[in-house]
Amino acid sequence: MLMRRKVFSYGAFLLAFAMIAAACGDSEPAAPPETVVVTETSIVTETSVVTSIVTETVVAENPLAGTTVTVFGPESSDTEAGAFQAALDLFAAANDMTISYTGARDFSDQINVQVAGGNPPDIGILPQPGKLADFARSGDLVALPDAVTDLVQSTTPEGLWSLGNVDGVQYGIPTKADLKSLVWYRPALFTEKGYAVPTSWDELNTLTDTMIANGDTPWCVGIDSGGGATGWPFTDWTEDLMLRFHGGDVYDQWVMGPNNGGIGFADDRVVQVFDAIRNLWDKPSGTYAAGGTIATTLFGDNAPPLEDGTCLMHRQANFFASFFPAETVYGPEGVDVFYFPPVTADIQPVLGGGVFPVAFQDRPEVLAVMEYMATSDYANARQRLQKLANGGAADTVSGFLSPHLEADKSLWTPLEQSFLDILAKAELFRFDGSDNMPTPVNAEFWRSATAFVNGDIDAATATANIDANWP
């Protein structure tokens, strides 16, 4: 019997050994923690409409058949990630290939891990032009082919595509634009309680005080992002107010940084903005934070209290629409937005954001998917599918805005078209500044903002901490 047990333990040892060996050898890309399930219904209903557009371009002998492309990005809510995957699936189905999208909330960390580990995805969806430039300069990115570069530069606004262009070479495609200077609210509730939409920063403050005096909670705020990027909503507020208080030139100097001829965070004007935000958020009974405190409330968790009237206003970009439940009504009867008011009516600054798909691998199928994302077909398909996923009614705000100039505007509601108009015509448009700063500065901005919002440090300490990270 002893002999048999010995043999068995040899076997167990060998099995474990081989499992480890097999696990090491398996070339399957490591799945990021949060995978996303595609909403099947949306594909089924919409495939027939959009495949017809895509299939026209497909030749008989398809070189893409049987290939696989992996895409990794930060959009991880069911609505956003589901619609994105579904839009990619249309192209994949038409070409008999496989495209798999994975979204992770901590994308900004994960992509660094993957690139550093020599195991990047085929395509990454970068929300930070600063990081895009870092990757491009270190040779991790593949330049777009000339044809795609021409397509991108002729069909998107220069203000956006230039952010995906490093030293004259186009790497990224602006596939999604976000309008950040928005405040979500419920018009019906405002009318009922007799509040008017504020048109200046002072009016906004007065309105906040009036609401508190009436026993209402004016704001919903949460800056938790579930990982390394916690704090980013504060950076958005800072950028919006920097633009409003100090104008575009000071904003640009601030993004440039103190060592490149700009200004640092310790500049009085930045500190002033930090304090202004805290003053607004920290008014007694002024802010509802679903997670107990602002710093521990996930930014997406602000949607339910806004919808049920617990709080009356929430400043967040247009993509916030995808966080509302599918049956949400948009427009005067449901949730709507107003423009985050300027200090004076003569300058109406607009803060924007967006994502830039970039190719990490130089394979024909990868570049084909990149080209697809540069077309209006992609923009239209994504909008149809995301609208469907977010409710599908005529007035549904999808949360997706395409900067593509040839996209079918009729697919967007009038409200969203006005967003696009604002984006296209803004006199003072700036891209998310912190995302344009070097990665260490951006990371410390998030970290110090979280500590500042939590009341652990004051504005002077926070700004000094951030300044220490400028290269």
Place this chain on the structure above:
Amino acid sequence: MDRVISTLIGVIAAVVGSGIIFIGANKLFDVAPRRWSWFTSLLGGLTGLFVFAILWANRVIASPVIWTLVATIIGTGVGYLLGSLTDTRARLVVGAAGGAVLGLIVGLNMRDVILVFGEGNNQFQVGTPIPNINYGELALWTAIGLAVGAAIWAVRGRSKPIARSLALWGTIGWAIGAFGMPDLNTASRENAILGATVLGLGLGAAAGLGTVPDAIRLRRIETGSRKYIFLTPALFFIAASLVVPTIRTFWLSFLDGRGEEAVGFANYSSVFTDANIIDVSNWTGIFGSRMFIGGLIVIALGVILAKLAGTRRGDAFEFGPGTMTPVVLGVFLVSFAVFATLRGTIINNLWWVFTVTSVATALGLAVAVLADRSKRENLAKSIIFMPMAISFVGAGIIWRFMYIARPPQREQTGVLNSLWVWLGQVSNSGTGKTVAAAVLLLLILGLAYFGFAGYRDGNRGMAIGSAVTALPLAWLIYKFLGPGLGGFAVVEATGNIQSQPIQFTSERPFNNIWLMVVLIWIQTGFTMVIFSAAIKAVPGELIEAAHVDGATESQTFWRVTIPQIAPTIGVVVTTLVVTVMKVFDIVRVMTAGNFDTNVIANEMYDKAFTEFNFGVGSALAMILFLAILPIMYYNIRRMQKAAV
């Protein structure tokens, strides 16, 4: 499904393959002492096979299969002859000729074209391996090789023939001179043949100059080979997964953020000057904190008690639950005061190590002792052991739900906060607090009875324990009837009563403690199991003897059991220290290092991957590694001693 099947096939193939290699290696050395010539022929054949296979796989030789086969056959033949011939001259001829032929085959088949792989950006070239021999260098290196051979022969005590040492080392020198030095990428067939043939001839001759081993050496070969068979796979994996990464991390810690330029010790100095990582600037605040002063008083109290109790018995101090409790409590208070005043990642890590290690050890020991020989011992131990099965990430998420705080106007969904708010509701309602105070008073009366009984029976431990337990209950009554208890307060402006949840994860500095609770919850099961086994291994005669001598249960525990399990305590503590030092998952999941809860491992991840600074990240990794190293060393030494 395809993936499952292919993985399964891969696993089976790997199991069978490693099994064959493993068993084959053992069998091979089983054969060695009995049939030496079989062993040598097998060895020769395998050498031919592997050498040619490797040369082909590395694109050194062109046509693979046929010549590999020929080499295997020649190797087998030469091996057989060398294993059976005893005549020195015949052995030399066979070895040299066989080696030369194999070398000639390699030389003739060396690839002379440049290979190109891939296309576009991914294109890379492989040059030919044929050397461009410089005869001066070749002669020089061969001479160096011969000199080394002579030197080794001299150092080894000149017991074996010098010719073998010269042949082996001369050939190594030749190989370096021919293939190691000059640039490759020529297509001179003569050079290829010359270089390879002499190399083969030399190695063959060296083999031929050996002798057939006698019985004693055969036995030694058989037994000596086993350790290598067993160790090689493990050593290979350790080298690949541990040694190489460590060296690389060490190297990276002296480079800049992207691992390009050397920066000396700048990364290390930036770690120790970063106020987020270590900040002891307000150390004077320690002495002002109430916790520090209170802790000192409690320690003094404990020491005085122990002194008094000890003198009565004739010892310097008495160690027992009654006297140890205040000392331990005081030490905790003082350490918390210190750790809560200083801040920074490293301080937090030390706090973790101190608290989790001591509490988990103490709790595990307590449970092991209390459960020992009780009725439902296995059930109780199973329940406490269960958290061990939960991953750190899972535990972090579970406890985040336990700790969650909701806004005051909502119902609390976190278990702890809903309890806290419920307490507040009780203490704010007239009947509620009366009932609560009455219940607490009953409990205190019960404890008072136990205290009296203990005093009457001379059981000091019971008396002091009851008194100590009653104190917090009395404090609770005071809180209930006086200022109020729990998360409920009157808002002065409106007069309304509002709940006040605790922000467990974001309220500094004690949010650290709430995170530590998670790890203690997991690790107590581990310590309990180890201690339980150790306690059961304490010889029953010792306990019995102590009882016969009139020792109480408590004295037996402190003076017999504890010294007996001291080595186990050492192992548990060191293991815990190592685990706690590298804690990462819990912090990452629960706070991501925000709110002053960062620890070194999370700081390392943040620096390396959020900020993309591999220099500082690697420096932090090295600091963690160096901090753990002595504890690991101590632990291993201890285990080695225990084994002896």
